[in-house]
Amino acid sequence: MAGNPFPLGKTELLQAYRTMRTIREFEERLHVDFGRGDIPGFVHLYAGEEAAGTGIMTHLGDGDRIASTHRGHGHCISKGVDVVAMMKEIYGKKGGACNGKGGSMHIADLSKGMMGANGILGAGAPLVCGAALAAKFRGKHEVAISFVGDGASNQGTFLESLNLAAVWNLPAIFVVENNGYAESTSRDYAVAVDSYVDRAAGFGLPGITVDGTDFFAVYEAAGEIIRRAREGGGPSLLECKMVRFFGHFEGDAQTYRGKGELDDIRANQDCIKKFSAAVTGAGVISAAELKAIDHDVLGLIENAVKQAKAAPLPTLADLTTDVYVSY
Template identity: 65%
Template structure:
C-alpha cells in the first residue's frame, strides 16, 4: 500500500548534514535563478528547463548517496547534477556552450552529465533514464559494491513504457534501484491529473511488486527520510522502491514558456511551501543552526554561482576541430 510520510518526521541529521543539505538546495536555487536571468540576455543557446522549487527532492535523495551510487536525470537536470556533486563552474560553462564545460560544450543543459560523479546525465528523452539505472544498479549488484542507483523522472515519464518496463525489470532482478517520480503537476503543458490515469504515480508500485511512497516534495526532511529507507533497503538487497514527490516547478517547462496553462500554484508554493524557507525556519527554531551560519552559506553560494557565470562568459567556445572528436573511443 502507498503511504504518506508526514512532514514532521524525525531527521537524523547532525548540523554538518543540515548545513550540507541547505547548501545543496541554496546552490540549486541560486544556480537556476541565475540561469533564468542569463537566459533572458540571449547568451545561453538552446533550451533550458529549470529545477527551482524542486530542490528538496534532489537534495534529500542525494544526501544518502556516495561515490558507489549513480543517478539518472531528466530534462530538468541541473538540480540533480548539483546534488550529486557535479562541479558548478563546469556546469555553468556547459550551459553556456563553452569548451570548459563538464561536457566540453557538446552536451548542453539537456545532456549535462558527469559519469565520474555517478551522474548519468540529464536526458533529452522523456523516460530515457530508468533503463540505464537498471543497468548501473545491476553493475553494483554484480560487482558487490553495495551501490544503489536512482532514476529521477517526471510525471510525464511515469507514463512511458521505458519507465514501467524498468520498474518491472528492477523487481524481477531484485535490483538496488530507487525510482523517484518528481510529479510537478505538468508534463510540458499537460496536467498530470489528466495524463496519469492512477490517482498517484506511487500507486503503480504495487503493480511492480515494490513499495510505493508519496512524499511532500517541498519538505526536505520528509524526502530525506523516505529516501533513507529506500536506500537502506536497496543496499541491503531488499530491492527497488518507487517514491513520488509531490511538488511544483517555479518556472515554465522551458525558459520562455508563457505558462498560460497554469493557475496560481507557483505563487502559493513560493509563499507557503518553499523548501528553503521551511528548512531555514525549522533549523533556526530548533536551534540546530543559526541564521548567521545560513547567511554565510548564502553568501558563499552567491559568490560561487556569480563566479561561475563570470568564468563561463570568459571561457572559450569549443574549437572547430572538436566537432569531430569523441564519437568513438577507437575509430577503427
Template identity: 75%
Template sequence: MSNNPFPLPKDKLLEAYRTMRTIRDFEERLHIEFAKGDIPGFVHLYAGEEATATGIMMHLTDIDRIASTHRGHGHCIAKGVDVDAMMAEIYGKATGSCLGKGGSMHIADLSKGMMGANGILGAGAPLVCGAALASKFRGDGGVGITFFGDGAANQGTILESMNLAAAWDLPVIFVVENNGYAEATAFEYASAIDNFVDRAAGFGMPGVIVDGMDFFAVYEAAGEMIRKARQGGGPALLECKVARFFGHFEGDAQTYKAKGENEANRANRDCLKTFGRAVTEVGLIEAAELAAIDTEVAEQIENAVLRAKAAPLPQPDQLMANVYVSY
C-alpha cells in the same frame, strides 16, 4: 544549544542548506542569463524542487549512479558535479563538464556517478537498470536512482524498467518528481490513477509518497529505500509531490497554471524557507549562519557566470573527440 531533533548533525544540515541554496541561485541566475540570449538551446529550471534532489543525494556516494531528466541541473549539483563546469557547459564552452557539447539537457559527470541529464522522456530508467545490474554483479553495494516526471511516468520505458528491476531484483530507486504538469498537461487529465505510486504494487515493489518540498520527509523516506536496496532488498518507488517555480521551459507562458499559482508556491511551499525555519526555531542553527551561506553561494554563482562567459568555445577539430567510447 537545544538537543538536535533532526536525523542529521548540524554540519550535515548546513551542507543540505548549502546544496539547496546553490541549486536555487544557479537556476534563478540562469533564468536571468537565458533571457539575454547568450545561452544556446533550451533550458528547463529545477527551482522549487531542491529538497527532493538534496534529500536523496545526501545518502549517495560516487559509486552510486543516477540518471537525470531534461530538468537536471539540481540533480547534478546535489550529486556533486562542479558548478563552474556546469555553468560553462550550459554556455556551450570548452571548459564545460562535457566540453561544451552537451548543453543544459545533457550534462554528465561519470566520475560523480552522474550518468547524464536526458532530453528523451523516460530514457534514464533503462540506463540505471544497467548500472544497478553492474553493481549487483560487482557486489559493491551501489544503487541506481532514476528521476522522471509525471509525464514520463506513462512512458513505456519507465514501466518496462520497473518490471525489469523487479524481475531481476535490482538495487534501483524510481523517483517520480510529480509537479502536476506533463509540460502543460495536468496529471489527472493524462493518467488514470490519482498517484503514480499506486503502480508500484503492480510490479511487486514498495512505494511511498512524500512531500517533495520537505527536505526531511524526502531524506528519511529515501534513506530507508536506499538502505534496503544496498542490502539486497530490491527496487522501490518514491513519488515526490513538488512544484516548479518556473515554466516547463524558459519562455513558457504558463497559461495552463492558475493565476497566482507560482506566487502561492513560493510563499507557502518554499523548501529553503521551511528548512530555515525548522532549524532556527529549535536553536540548532543561527539565522546568521544561513545568511553567511547565502552570501557565499551568491558569490560562487556570480563567479561561475563570469568564468563561463570568458571561457573559449569548443574548436571544430574537437567535434568527434569524446563522443564515442572505444573498447
C-alpha cells in the same frame, strides 16, 4: 542550547542548506541570463524542487549512479558535479562538464556517478537498470536511481524498467518528481491512478509518496529505500509531490496555471523557506549562519558565470573527440 531534533548533525544540515541554496541561485541566474539571450540552446529549471534532489542525494556516494531528466541541473549539483564546469557546459564552452558539447539537457559526470541529463522522457530508467545490474554483480552495495517527472512516468520505457528491475531484483530506485504538470498538462488529467504507489504495486515494487517540499520527509523516506536496496531488498519507487517555480521551459507563458498559483507556491511551498524555518526555529542553526552561506553561494554563481563567459568555444577539432571508444 536546544537539542537537535533532526536526523542529521549541524554540519550535515548546513551542507544540505548550501546545496539547496546553490541549486536555487544557479537556476535563478540562468533564468535571467537566458532571458537576455546569453545562453545557447534550451533550459528547464529545477527551482522549487531543491528538497527532493538534495534529500535523496545526501545518502549517495560517487559510486552510486543516477540518471537524470531534461530538468537536471539540481540533480547534478546535489550529486556533486562542479558548478563552474556545469555553467561552462550550459554556455557551450571548453572546460564544461562535457567540454561544451552537451549543453543543459546532456550534462554528465561519470566520476560523480551522474550518468547524464536526458532530453528523451523516461530514457534514464533502462540505463539505471543496467547500472544497477552492474552494481549487483560487483557486490559493492551500490545503488542506481532514475528520475522522471509525472509526464515521463507514462512512457513505456519507464514502465518496462519497473518490471525489469523487479524481475531481476535490482538495487534500483525510481523517483517520480511529481510537480503537477507534464509540460502544460495536469497530472490529474493524464494519469489514471490516484498514486504512483499503485503503479509500483502493479509491478511488485514497494512505493511511498512524500511531500517533496519537505527536505526531512524526503531524506527519511529515501534513506530507508536506499538502505533496503543496498542490502539486497530490491527496487522501490519514491514519489515526491513538489512544485516548480518556473514554466516547463524558459519562455513558457504558463497560461495553464490558475490565478495566483505561482504567488501561492512561492509564498507557502518554498522548500528552502520550510527548511530554514525548521532549523532556526529549533535553535540548531542561526539565521546569520544561513545568511553567510547565501553570501558564499552568490559569489560562487557569479564566479561561475564570469568563467563561463570568458572560456573559449570548442574548436572544430573538438567535434569528433569523445565520440568513439576503442576497446
